[in-house]
Amino acid sequence: MQRETAVHHQQASSVLVIGGDSTLGGLLVDRLSRKKSLVVSTTRHRITMRPNQVFLDLSTASLDASNLPEAIGWVVICAAMTNQQACAENPEESRRVNVTNTIELCKWAAQQNAKTILLSTNLIFDGLEPSAGPNSPIAPQSLYAQQKAEVEEVVLRQPGNTVCRLSKVLDQKTPLISKWIAKLRSGAPVKAFSDYKFAPVHSSIVIEVLTKIIEQKRPGIYQVSATETISYAEFARMIARALGLSPELVEGSLAPPHVFPESGMHRPIFMDMDTKAIQKKLGISPPTIEATIDLLLAQA
Ligand SMILES: NC(=O)c1ccc[n+]([C@@H]2O[C@H](COP(=O)([O-])OP(=O)(O)OC[C@H]3O[C@@H](n4cnc5c(N)ncnc54)[C@H](OP(=O)(O)O)[C@@H]3O)[C@@H](O)[C@H]2O)c1
Numbered sequence: 001m002q003r004e005t006a007v008h009h010q011q012a013s014s015v016l017v018i019g020g021d022s023t024l025g026g027l028l029v030d031r032l033s034r035k036k037s038l039v040v041s042t043t044r045h046r047i048t049m050r051p052n053q054v055f056l057d058l059s060t061a062s063l064d065a066s067n068l069p070e071a072i073g074w075v076v077i078c079a080a081m082t083n084q085q086a087c088a089e090n091p092e093e094s095r096r097v098n099v100t101n102t103i104e105l106c107k108w109a110a111q112q113n114a115k116t117i118l119l120s121t122n123l124i125f126d127g128l129e130p131s132a133g134p135n136s137p138i139a140p141q142s143l144y145a146q147q148k149a150e151v152e153e154v155v156l157r158q159p160g161n162t163v164c165r166l167s168k169v170l171d172q173k174t175p176l177i178s179k180w181i182a183k184l185r186s187g188a189p190v191k192a193f194s195d196y197k198f199a200p201v202h203s204s205i206v207i208e209v210l211t212k213i214i215e216q217k218r219p220g221i222y223q224v225s226a227t228e229t230i231s232y233a234e235f236a237r238m239i240a241r242a243l244g245l246s247p248e249l250v251e252g253s254l255a256p257p258h259v260f261p262e263s264g265m266h267r268p269i270f271m272d273m274d275t276k277a278i279q280k281k282l283g284i285s286p287p288t289i290e291a292t293i294d295l296l297l298a299q300a
Pocket residue numbers: 019020021022023024025043044045056057058059060077078079080081082097119120121122165166167168169170
């Protein structure tokens with residue numbers, strides 16, 4: 001039945017979201033569906049499969065594309081093992097999911113004449129310099145980032161394909177953020193890392209970027225991050241100020257050992273990337289930290 005629904009929707013303009021249960025995949029499916037685009041997504045949970053979903057497990061020994069709709073226009077790859085530590089601890093499985101079968105998926109997409117959009121990461125850079133450009137040298141420092149970099153290379157070999165590199169994506173549903181906002185609003189103190197940095201960007205910006213790439217048929221390399229790198233503690237203080245509260249409610253703390261490189265996690269000095277392409281090619285304003293906080297508080 002699910003297969004029939006998907007087949008019914010086969011059109012060259014339609015979108016196949018690999019990983020419809022992922023945070024970003026789910027948001028993209030919602031956005032495209034609201035715009036009446038034809039969208040099919042994959043899930044690895046047969047029991048909870050929804051209409052317009054098909055089964056796909058990327059951890060199999062070889063890719064089984066038999067459930068995927070053919071003659072699809074765009075394939076957006078959101079599914080991945082995204083936890084750096086889990087990738088490092090399970091190198092064979094993470095390679096099957098993040099590299100081998102994802103590359104097979106790109107080849108399958110090319111055979112369907114579909115354009116692939118790969119969601120990648122700022123971690124493909126070493127983060128020693130701010131504002132890494134789309135063509136800055138790739139220097140991944142963790143297995144997860146190496147895996148993304150390897151697939152990027154394959155994706156970009158095919159004209160018409162896109163790599164969309166993301167830094168930390170968050171919104172009002174991100175547990176850490178909703179917890180901070182609730183605590184601050186109640187006047188309670190908040191602890192946040194003062195030695196761990198990020199370049200947070202709101203999920204709605206990422207979804208806008210993906211939607212515009214598809215609607216305007218503008219493939220290429222896009223980078224979506226905040227325009228600067230700040231510590232978690234400073235970000236929490238900025239939220240406090242934006243709420244009209246004292247930044248002193250935020251107490252800086254040191255990140256625990258599990259975020260150190262020995263556990264397979266890379267902790268770059270700079271997490272921000274050059275985001276000019278989203279402005280120049282898609283007309284999206286630079287995602288400043290202030291803009292991200294405005295979006296967070298508008299929804300919270
Ligand atoms: N969110 C960010 O801050 C961020 C930053 C940089 C890059 N990215 C990239 O953007 C993409 C989407 O991120 P996200 O945060 O939305 O991801 P997410 O919420 O962590 O979801 C990852 C998805 O991958 C699926 N998956 C894992 N193993 C799989 C397998 N063997 N077969 C099929 N599906 C499998 C998971 O399925 P289940 O739901 O069944 O577990 C899950 O839905 C990822 O590729 C990520 O690397 C995200």
